[in-house]
Amino acid sequence: MNRLTTSWGAYDLTRFPEDPRDTLRAWDAADEYLLRQLKGQDASDAAAPTDLSGSVAVVGDRWGALVTSIAQHRPVQITDSFLGRQATLANLARAGVDAGAVRLLSVRDTPPERIDVLLIRVPKSLALLEDQLHRLAPAVHAGTVVLAAGMVSEIHTSTLKLFERIIGPTRTSLAVKKARLIFCTPDPRIARGASPWPxxxxxxxxxxxxxxxxxxxxxxxxxxxxxxxxxxxxxxxxxxxxxxxxxxxxxxxxxxxxxxxxxxxxxxxxxxxxxxxxxxxxxxxxxxxxxxxxxxxxxxxxxxxxxxxxxxxxxxxxxxxxxxxxxxxxxxxxxxxxxxxxxxxxxxxxxxxxxxxxxxxxxxxxxxxxxxxxxxxxxxxxxxxxxxx
The missing domain is CATH 3.40.50.150 (Vaccinia Virus protein VP39)
Structure with missing residues (x-):
């Protein structure tokens, strides 16, 4: 078990299933970067904390580090991983958070009808990102804050082009600890077409x-x-x-x-x-x-x-x-x-x-x-x- 310490709080987090021999953490530098950004602590990219009022959706939160940290804002977590969902439940319980504070959905479930803040942990699979952006785009409006995070090795030109093509104009942050942020401004006028998946x-x-x-x-x-x-x-x-x-x-x-x-x-x-x-x-x-x-x-x-x-x-x-x-x-x-x-x-x-x-x-x-x-x-x-x- 490892402790994630941020300005949101300190949380003892584990992967699932818990294994005392496992030295891998339940978060990485991309999660930390995203959480700092939400607090407005990276002045080069934002002048003020992100307003997390309204409907908050968190996509691809691998072991629940993100939703555990912002649980007070009652986010929706969308994941393709059963193990990730179980880790989230365990980490929420360990943090003393009522499991009902976070709504848990799979990527196959119907997404929320409206999303005011969309937080995305960039997945290894570009196809999964493409499919999720298509599924979530109808819920995004011109005022939605869209913020994604990933390790530098996970974010490529093709990644940014997906955000541009499906959601709207996109830029990236400077790299910090080999992690990078993606800022995307929704454009409701985009003719994105249909998802090629399945x-x-x-x-x-x-x-x-x-x-x-x-x-x-x-x-x-x-x-x-x-x-x-x-x-x-x-x-x-x-x-x-x-x-x-x-x-x-x-x-x-x-x-x-x-x-x-x-x-x-x-x-x-x-x-x-x-x-x-x-x-x-x-x-x-x-x-x-x-x-x-x-x-x-x-x-x-x-x-x-x-x-x-x-x-x-x-x-x-x-x-x-x-x-x-x-x-x-x-x-x-x-x-x-x-x-x-x-x-x-x-x-x-x-x-x-x-x-x-x-x-x-x-x-x-x-x-x-x-x-x-x-x-x-x-x-x-x-x-x-x-x-x-």
Missing amino acids: LRYALPDDVGGLAGLPVTNHAGIFCAERLDIGTRFFLRHLPRRHGPERVVDLGCGNGVVGLAAALANPEAAVTFVDESYSAVASAEATYRENVAAEDARAEFLVGDGLSTVPDASVDLVLNNPPFHSHRATTDSTARRMFGDARRALRPGGELWVVGNRHLGYHVRLRRLFGNCEVVAGDPKFVVLRAVRD
């Missing part, structure tokens, strides 16, 4: 029986414009199974792995799980379009891995784990996914994992399961199989 494409020819099937991708999911090469490799080496069983596509993204399992074994009940609201919406749309309603045997969960799945209740877990948490490279998510899978699998149940060869997942799996087999590999990827004893 994006749809047909699966390529080299993925077996899935070739040509349509896939729906909401903005912000991993490799939304095309099938990523790791998943493509995984699809060529999935297990061939038959009969009634429960399968989990863990970290499902757009759901093509779980879809492949469902089509290969119509008797299987498939659960699609991801911490991204957009990912689960993508997976559900992809599944519904490709599986006849009378054959559908699936559920779609936004959550923290397999935390809500009962022990020893699953026959097969399919997993392509991420190895980034925002800007940080870490195997913590993979470690938790593997542990969740072992708990949820029945004796004899199998975990199949695809990953970059250099990540060395086989070491972790062998330690956790007592066994690990390399099913397939190429110079970049390996598919691994571990069996629950």
Whole structure:
């Protein structure tokens, strides 16, 4: 746990789930810069504090540092991350703030009808920013204060052009501690057009029986414009199974792995799980379009891995784990996914994992399961199989 100290107050903040071994903070210099700006403490960019009266929306607040700090103004938080939402709830409670002071929405929910102050933590995904600006633009008026923050490495010319094209004239601040602010003046006269999201494409020819099937991708999911090469490799080496069983596509993204399992074994009940609201919406749309309603045997969960799945209740877990948490490279998510899978699998149940060869997942799996087999590999990827004893 780390303490964020600003002129708004001092707050003990953590990421979610809390891990005493995790040295990553629940905020960064961009959050601090934005909070100082709201107080009018960066005189080069503003002469007075920002008036936070009216409707305040905070988009992309990664772990709740922003809404916890300005909770007295009763903001709306809009996020694509279930884990970020849980961190926000924990941090609000730790700060003694009534959870009702902050309205929590996902990026798939209907946004507020009117926004007087729009605060944006620039996401890693330019597509997610584009989609959110399109969704929020109708609520923005000529008097809305639009202020965004990000690390210098996250703000590019393309970022600024999105604000210009969808909201209005845009400028940036000087960089402070490798963070930068974006100031945008809404122009109601802009003809912004429609959002290009969700994006749809047909699966390529080299993925077996899935070739040509349509896939729906909401903005912000991993490799939304095309099938990523790791998943493509995984699809060529999935297990061939038959009969009634429960399968989990863990970290499902757009759901093509779980879809492949469902089509290969119509008797299987498939659960699609991801911490991204957009990912689960993508997976559900992809599944519904490709599986006849009378054959559908699936559920779609936004959550923290397999935390809500009962022990020893699953026959097969399919997993392509991420190895980034925002800007940080870490195997913590993979470690938790593997542990969740072992708990949820029945004796004899199998975990199949695809990953970059250099990540060395086989070491972790062998330690956790007592066994690990390399099913397939190429110079970049390996598919691994571990069996629950």
